[in-house]
Amino acid sequence: MAPDEIKRISLAVIRRLPKYHKCLGELLQKNVERISSQELGRILGFTASQVRQDLNNFGEFGQQGYGYNVKQLYNEIAKILGLNTEHKMVIVGAGKLGQALAGYTDFERHGFKIMALFDIDPKIVGSKVRDIPVYDMKDIIYFVNENEIDIAVIAVPRERAQEVVDILSKTLIKGIWNFAPVEVKAGSNIIIENVHLLDSLFTLSYRMNESKWMERLARKDGKKR
Amino acid sequence: MAPDEIKRISLAVIRRLPKYHKCLGELLQKNVERISSQELGRILGFTASQVRQDLNNFGEFGQQGYGYNVKQLYNEIAKILGLNTEHKMVIVGAGKLGQALAGYTDFERHGFKIMALFDIDPKIVGSKVRDIPVYDMKDIIYFVNENEIDIAVIAVPRERAQEVVDILSKTLIKGIWNFAPVEVKAGSNIIIENVHLLDSLFTLSYRMNESKWMERLARKDGKKR
DNA sequence: TAGATTGTTAATCGATTAACAATC
DNA sequence: TAGATTGTTAATCGATTAACAATC
Numbered sequence: 001m002a003p004d005e006i007k008r009i010s011l012a013v014i015r016r017l018p019k020y021h022k023c024l025g026e027l028l029q030k031n032v033e034r035i036s037s038q039e040l041g042r043i044l045g046f047t048a049s050q051v052r053q054d055l056n057n058f059g060e061f062g063q064q065g066y067g068y069n070v071k072q073l074y075n076e077i078a079k080i081l082g083l084n085t086e087h088k089m090v091i092v093g094a095g096k097l098g099q100a101l102a103g104y105t106d107f108e109r110h111g112f113k114i115m116a117l118f119d120i121d122p123k124i125v126g127s128k129v130r131d132i133p134v135y136d137m138k139d140i141i142y143f144v145n146e147n148e149i150d151i152a153v154i155a156v157p158r159e160r161a162q163e164v165v166d167i168l169s170k171t172l173i174k175g176i177w178n179f180a181p182v183e184v185k186a187g188s189n190i191i192i193e194n195v196h197l198l199d200s201l202f203t204l205s206y207r208m209n210e211s212k213w214m215e216r217l218a219r220k221d222g223k224k225r
Numbered sequence: 226m227a228p229d230e231i232k233r234i235s236l237a238v239i240r241r242l243p244k245y246h247k248c249l250g251e252l253l254q255k256n257v258e259r260i261s262s263q264e265l266g267r268i269l270g271f272t273a274s275q276v277r278q279d280l281n282n283f284g285e286f287g288q289q290g291y292g293y294n295v296k297q298l299y300n301e302i303a304k305i306l307g308l309n310t311e312h313k314m315v316i317v318g319a320g321k322l323g324q325a326l327a328g329y330t331d332f333e334r335h336g337f338k339i340m341a342l343f344d345i346d347p348k349i350v351g352s353k354v355r356d357i358p359v360y361d362m363k364d365i366i367y368f369v370n371e372n373e374i375d376i377a378v379i380a381v382p383r384e385r386a387q388e389v390v391d392i393l394s395k396t397l398i399k400g401i402w403n404f405a406p407v408e409v410k411a412g413s414n415i416i417i418e419n420v421h422l423l424d425s426l427f428t429l430s431y432r433m434n435e436s437k438w439m440e441r442l443a444r445k446d447g448k449k450r
Numbered sequence: 451t452a453g454a455t456t457g458t459t460a461a462t463c464g465a466t467t468a469a470c471a472a473t474c
Numbered sequence: 475t476a477g478a479t480t481g482t483t484a485a486t487c488g489a490t491t492a493a494c495a496a497t498c
Contacts, residue, residue: 012465014431018424036479048479049467056481058438064480065474081427082434100325106406106423112430151429175433177426181331193429195422198331199243201402202306204376204418205337206239208400209307213283237489261455273455274491281457289456290498 013054017081019044020054024074036067087112088147089177092164093155094119094127094134097179101153102129115147144171151175158182165192238279242306244269245279249299261292312337313372314402317389318380319344319359322404326378327354340372369396376400383407390417 023044027035037051055061061076062068078084089107091098094117102114117134119125125136135143143149152168154161154176161180168176175191178184181198248269252260262276280286286301287293303309314332316323319342327339342359344350350361360368368374377393379386379401386405393401400416403409406423
């Protein structure tokens, strides 16, 4: 009598979910009604097998001989991604990055509403970014709990990031989206997603140089083998 | 006589390189002279085996009985990542995001110098963002070629992204760092690195909801097996 | 030399792909 | 019904981990 064993979904699968979601959204726009794993895979560059395996991690959404109903599948994936309920966010740090993020209307379109920014700089506390108020950092705990904020966006300099997370740990926040270039830590009740821009830039830089490396390695291997 | 076969480095390895780089940089700061794969792995959460396998993709940087020289390894990885030469960048799109990125001094610290921003809005063309000039989009081809720009950052709305890439394809640009939420396409001579912020946010949202799903699946599995 | 730790080969693990019976 | 396409099991592939001889 094995107790409900939790088969964890691999990160690779999870990272593909937004791709499915986006693709299905576009198909929906084009009034496509049904789609096969074959065709969906073709568009996204996945194999039909992978599409079916991925989706079957979450349920049986298709129908033999028919394929998947685009609208239904879109909704199911939205549900899986938690996009069926509204999320309330705050942005901590109202510098350039914080303001840029606050200016992004895409988030709101998908149900992520930015309720406030927080900063310590008295020069900007009290101002607004596109209707969104900038409050004093000292009020953040109260605000987050009172307004049932789900997600905090960390847009402060690397030195302040961990201390902000520690403050947030005292609230009912459930997720942290971290833009500071440090690996921040919090209790297991808070989910952290890191956006490491420098890592991404370095990866680009690596790939721009790759051919040089490959040559060197080819020579080296030639000697050895 | 197999011709120099190119053993491609997997993306998983490449994405770990910036982590090694950062960690070694911090060790260097602390004047640590040597480190074993064991200890390096412990800090980063990798196995010693993985550390050695990763590094041996690029060369033999260690020494039996000693480990790795921190400074030397740091420099080698910097070289692999292409951080030993300066890169010149332009940012296309001088809206909030473009300005935020232009304000990030971290890039410059690692040798990525932002030379100019480009926009079509006459209201901001001619202005400056922290000493960096904003030029008219029509001059971008000339500017990129004349100043030997390596990398273009795409910070325009999704609708303009592909058209900007098409323009850049006529230049000598080598890499594109794309912040627009679309999969842009270019010739194989240009490397593209996508930063899909929405995907990252959706992944966070998924993981915040995961426990709910796991329960449902556990029940479902209970029935089936 | 003895101890430590690498580079590298072999074993394991997990994720992707292929195959196919089930079924719409 | 016949054709299509799923859900799922089996095979393959690739990446991670373990083991160990080489060697500093």
